[in-house]
Amino acid sequence: MQRKLTWRWALIAAVTAAAVFFMLPLDKRIHLGLDLKGGIHLVLQVNTGDAVRAEVDDAMERVRGDLTAKGFAPTTLQRLPDGNGFLLKPAANTSAQELNKVIDDRLPEFNVNRGVEITATLKADVARNIRDMAVRQGLETIRNRIDQFGVSEPVIQRQGLEGNRIVVQLPGVDDPGRVKDLISSTAFLEIKPVVSVAPTQEALLAASGGKAPEDSEVLSGDIEDIEGRVSGKEYYLVKRASVISGRDLRNARRSQDSYGQPAVSFTLNPEGAKKFDAYTAAHIGDRMAIVLDNKVRSAPSIRGRISDSGIIEGNFTVQGAEDLALVLRAGALPASITYLEERTVGPSLGRDSINRGITAGIVGLVLVAVFMLVYYKGAGINANVALVLNAVLLLGAIGALGATLTLPGIAGVILTIGMAVDSNVLVFERIREELELGKTVRNAISLGFSRAFGTIIDTHVTTIVSALFLFQFGTGPIKGFAVTLTVGLLISMFTSVFVSRTIFETELSRRAQAKTLSI
């Protein structure tokens, strides 16, 4: 008997020590959810259609280029409404043989329907692959950006294995607007040759008959006065094909322009440098447009041969220049991004709710503890020890599992503590009943526990079963609830059945012939 008790206490001590080890220091081990700590939670969707469309556009340009080179400029080349393919109407003089050769060479990833008109649609598995890559690249890019921004303990992950959604959680961020801009800016940088510049779109296109030539496009840019204020708009006719793009960048950082205003300077990788060098050498005196996300930031004249670096000027604040440099370094997003969900909790709201919740929780628990002592006297101490242990073990388990404590999670804790108290009450009431029937103290305790045992198991398992389903099917907060509930109930079974009983037995072993029990 004595030896058995020693073993029991050793087990309790070991479990408690493990729990204390895993819960301390509290602020490091117990991760509070954003609803308690403050921060920003975003769910965003990568618009993978953009990436597919870009691929289709590329293929169209390749086909156009080849056919034009052979002297068969197609009469119509247009993207299908769903973005998955394009329609080609060959010019009357096109040789069928040459056309087929171009198609075979250039469109291996397309299902091509050859007739008088030709429709090419992207093969399903290729499209799927492009979409998947877009999400993975997007994830990588966003991770890069956030890493460089410097947030501690960020969570950036894909929602589900197949989906096009990304979840971003950034604790403690105090400027949500800036972070959102930082994440969602496509940051697609291109440098394009400028054909002409005009104050209005009409004036710009007057020379080419009101329509941009096939190989060119119209972009706009802001005009700034000497102090960097936007004073109007300007229109640029630029070549579609860019000299270099963001992919050719090696690095970007905040710097200053010749007036001491914030600007972003960049350096090119060897391949980009070669292209840029060749282009600038051949076009001294011409203007080139620095285009960011389809907007002209500036359009300097080429004053000399430039090989591997450049500067983006424009209306920047220090922070703006820094953020742009950051997104350029981290790379462009392969597709645009839409925010599906945003949750921002200011730290003051979080702190306030923690403080008040804790105060209220302590008031409640003290009430329970006092009642147990008054109502069950000596046995009340027993119950209170089990309760405190319950709380310690629960915190330890949360720390060990790396689970996050959220508001609904605390709901789970409350339910757990309620059921732990209930288990003690069940046992004590049973013991009292048995004592009343005239059983000896030892028998009453033993019977009380064994009778209440079945009930405790039933109540706990019923709730655990439902909690498991909640975990399986629930989202964020409901899941958090299910986790603390399940863990808490397992612990509650341990404390109310094993620990509480061990305390009783120890008490009995000290007074072998106990006639009375303080209960």
Next chain:
Amino acid sequence: MRFFHNTKIRFMEYRWHWIIASTVLNLVAIGLIFFGPGLKLGVDFAGGTQLTLKFKSEPDLKRVRKALEALGLGDVTIQRFDEASAHQILVHMQNPKGQEGDYTSRMIAALEKEFGGAQAIEINLEGSDALRDTLAQADPDKAGGTVDERRAHYKAMADAILGLRKQVGVVTGPDQLAGLAALSPATRAYLAQNAHFGDFAVLAADNVGPVVGKDLRQKAIYAVSFSLLGMLIYIWFRFKLQYGIGAIVANFHDTLITLGALVVTQRPIDLPTIAALLTLVGYSTNDTVVIFDRIRERLKLERGKPLITVMDEAINATLSRTIITSGLTWAVVLALFIFGGDVINTFAFVLVIGIVVGTYSSIYIASPIALGMSNWIEKRKSAARRRR
């Protein structure tokens, strides 16, 4: 000390009175939900954008509404949050039909235009980095050097101001900055001159687009349905089908009445509210299982006694436990309800109602249903025996 000791209340004798009362209450709840004002879905399920704002003084709700309606996006509802002295409001705006996107920034910008000042520094809205950069630009301390040196110089000051904001929610004026030791006198003077202590600060922002809203609704329904089903099967397996059905009907009864109370108080249903309802279901089932367990035990000990008597005995035997446990947990959630602050208020409210209803339903809904069904099954069996 003992309460409710050796009671001999004949609970089941009056079961019909209580069942009728419960049915009426449930019908009222159904009426309220489906034909009355209806459940108020919070931003989690209804979608849209919700801002929690703290104002310096009593906010002019008409101006808030005007500023947001001028955006021409969606319906705006404004609601007080927390006690009046906190000057906090919840502003909810529907996203334009079926649209996804970031409406938070647009709403904040509109409010800033209405309540903000002309100055560049908005003490109550700016992030710490932006504040640091503005100070580095203006350089009231004449620290000189490069941008980065000046930034390093002003970083601690910007952080101190954000720290103050975290504490008080909204900085009311320059005199509150006077208490910040981290600020240099020149910076303090500069801010008093140039900063605008806007009327409000954004404590929280939630934006739930239609896709996520639908997803949350669906998953919540799946989670709750399957967990109820799991419970039913477990109780069926451990007891009998009629007991499982009794427990589940009791759960519906409790949830309906609590939902009715949520309609009456017009509290919004959000994910944490669902967690609270699930907690209530947990309590209610726990209570029911304790009684069922006692019934099963007694049935084994005293074969031949009518079920109705056994049930009464079981309920009486567990009565003191029922009252103590429910009373204690009720005291805890009451403490949360009174002192817990507004964030968990709805949560606590659900449990304050739910524990009372859940305790009652174990006795007067779950047990009578199990009793009625058992008697009916018994009757059919004996009828079949007689026919043979």
